[in-house]
Amino acid sequence: MSLKRSAAPCLALVFLLGTTLAAADHPSSVNPTSNVVAGANGEAVYSHICQGCHMPGGQGAVGAGHYPKLASDPALVSWQYVATTVLGGRNGMPSFGTRANGEEIFGAATLSDQEVADVVNYVRSHFGNTYKEKVTVSQVAGLPHPGGPMNPASTVSH
C-alpha cells in the first residue's frame, strides 16, 4: 500500500492496521466477491451496512450508549435530516457521503448519492415509517458533502 499517497493522519491508521493488499488505495478492487452494494437498492444498502449498528428492523440497540432506533421514528419526517446524517455522519457515526474534495479517508466507506437517496427512501418507508415523498439523487447532491464547505446556505432545518 502506498503510504506516500496517504494524508498524514491516515499514516497512523495504516501503521495501526498493518499493510494489506490493495486496501486503501483501491477500495473498489478490495472485495471481488462481496461487492453487493454497488448499484444496489436501498434495502441492500441498509442490510449490508446500516444494520451493523441500527440493527435489522431498525430497532437500534442499547449498551453503554445507544444506536438510535429508526423504526417508527418521528425524526424521519425530514428527509433532509436523514440524508444529511448519512452523508456527513453524526457523533460517532462515520460519514458515508462521497467526499467533495475527492480525498479518500482510510477505513471509510463511501456511498454514491444514488445509494444515499435509495437508503433514505428505504428507511423512511419501512420499519413502521410511512413517509411517501421520495428523495431524488439530485436533491441528495444538493446537500453538504464531507470535505466540502462546512455550512452551506442549503443547510437543513429540523
Next chain:
Amino acid sequence: MIGTTAGAAAMYQAMSSLGYAAESPYQGPIDLQGTPKGASVVVLGAGIAGMTAAYELRNAGYQVQVLEYNSRAGGRNWSLRGGDRYTELGGATQHCEFDEGLYINPGPWRLPYHHRGMLNYCKRLGVPLEAFVQVNYNAYLHSSRHFGGKPRRYREIKADYQGHVAELLAKATQQRALDASVSKEDQERLLESLREWGALDRDFAYVASDSTSARRGYQKHPGGGLTARPIPSEPVGLADILDSRLWQGIPAGDEIDMQTSLFQPVGGMGRVGEAFGRELGPLIHYNAKVIGIQQDPHGVTVSYEDTTKPGATLNARADWCLCTIPLPILAQIPMNVGPKLATAIGKVPYASAVKVGLQFKRRFWEEDDHIYGGISYTDLPIMNIGYPNTGYHSSGKGVLLGAYIWGRNAMEFTAMAPQDRVLKAVEYGSQVHPQYHKEFDNGVAVAWHRSPFTMGCFGMWTAEARAQYYDDLCRIDGRIALAGEHASYIPGWQEGAVTSALDAIGRLHQRAVAEGAKA
C-alpha cells in the same frame, strides 16, 4: 505553588505536545509530587487509559475511584478464551469454545518495541512478553485473481520484486541512463550494491540460481546423502508481480510501528488489563453505566447505574474527573462542559473493524504449510490471516485470527449475525488454506461497532478535524479532562491511551496542586 513539584509532569506535557513523533514520547514513569491531602479523582473507564491514570494517581496519593461499564477490566485490551461469553449490541451472545490456553485478541494484538509506556507497565505489572511476528517470509501474499488464485510465499514475491528492480536499475546504469545523476565512481558502487541487494548474477541478471533460490526458496531444497542435490526455483516474472499487486504486501514490516522487534503478552493481550485490574482491586466499580457528568466550582458528580441492579441512580463525587469514555458514548451522556469540548466530542467518528477467531482441529499452517506465526495478506474480504505467535509445534487444536477487517468490508461483516461472520471467514480463508473445510472446529467474531462498551473501534481523525477540534478535546474543561487513544496522535494504539492519560493527569495534577496551595 506549582514550583518544581510538577516539573516532570510539565516537561512531559511539553514533550508530548510536540505530537506526531515517530516514536512514542514516553520517557519513563511520571512523577507526581505534592498531591494536596485528601484530593480525589473519579476515573471513567477501566481501559488502558483509565487504569494508567488511576494507577499513577493512586500512587501519587489521590483518592481514586474508577467506574467501568463492563464486568471486567481492560476495555479494548481484551482476550477471548474458552469459556468466555460475549454479548454484542443487538443481543447476540457468543460462547467461546476454544481449548485451554487458546485465545484471540479482538482488539490490540501487538506492542512495538518503542511503545515504551506500554512496555513499562507490562514490566511494572509483571506481565511477561514474547515475540510477536509481524513479517513471516514463509507466510502468504494472496490475490484471488492472479496466479490461479493460489497464494505465493512472501519470500518469493519479495526476492523476485527486489531482484527484477535491481536488474532494471543495473541495466539503466550500464546504458548510461544515470550518468546525469550518479558519478562514474558511484555507478560502480551502485552496480556492486545492486548485485548484492537483488541477488543478481555476474552479468547483473536476476535468474534461477543458487543465490536467488537461497532467498526465494528452492524447487528442491538441499539436503544430505544421495538425494541431496538441490534444484533451484524459477523466479516469477516482473509483469506477473506488478499485475498481481502482491508487491503491496512487501513493506508490511517497514514502518516503525511494525519493525522487528514487536511483542505480545504471554497468554493474550488481555493479560495487561487483567493485571491492571488486579492491581487496582476495589478501586474499580464494575457494571457501572455512567449516565451523567456534572461539575460545579468544587468538584464533579458522576451519576451512574449498576447494570446488575437497574433502576437506582448512584453518584460518585470527586474533586476532578478523568474521563476515558469512548466518544460515541460520551457524546450521548449529559455533561456540563463548555461548547468547545462539547463540540469536539461529537466530531470524531469511530472506525469499523472486525476480528474473527477460528479454532481448527490441528495446526495445519505449521504441519502442512510451515508457517510459524506472522500474517498472510489477501485481497479477499477477510484481508488478514494471523497465525499464533506462541505454542509453536504443539499438537492438538490451534486458533487462527481468521479475519482482521476494516473499512467497508468490516461494515458488511458487522451487519451479519456473528455465526455468519465466522462461516464467511471460513469460506474465504479456505481459498488461502484449503485445509479450512476439513479442520474447522469453532469460532468467534467481534465486530467493534457492535461492542456495547465502545460503539466502534477507534477514533478516526481527519486532518481537518484534528486542526479544528483536537486541542479542544484535550484541554481541561473546568474539572474534567479527557484521555484515551482518541485524545492522541497514535489512534488505535494502546500507547496513545497511555501517553494521553499521563499527559492529562500531569495537567490535572498541576491544577490540583495550585488549588491545594490556595486552600
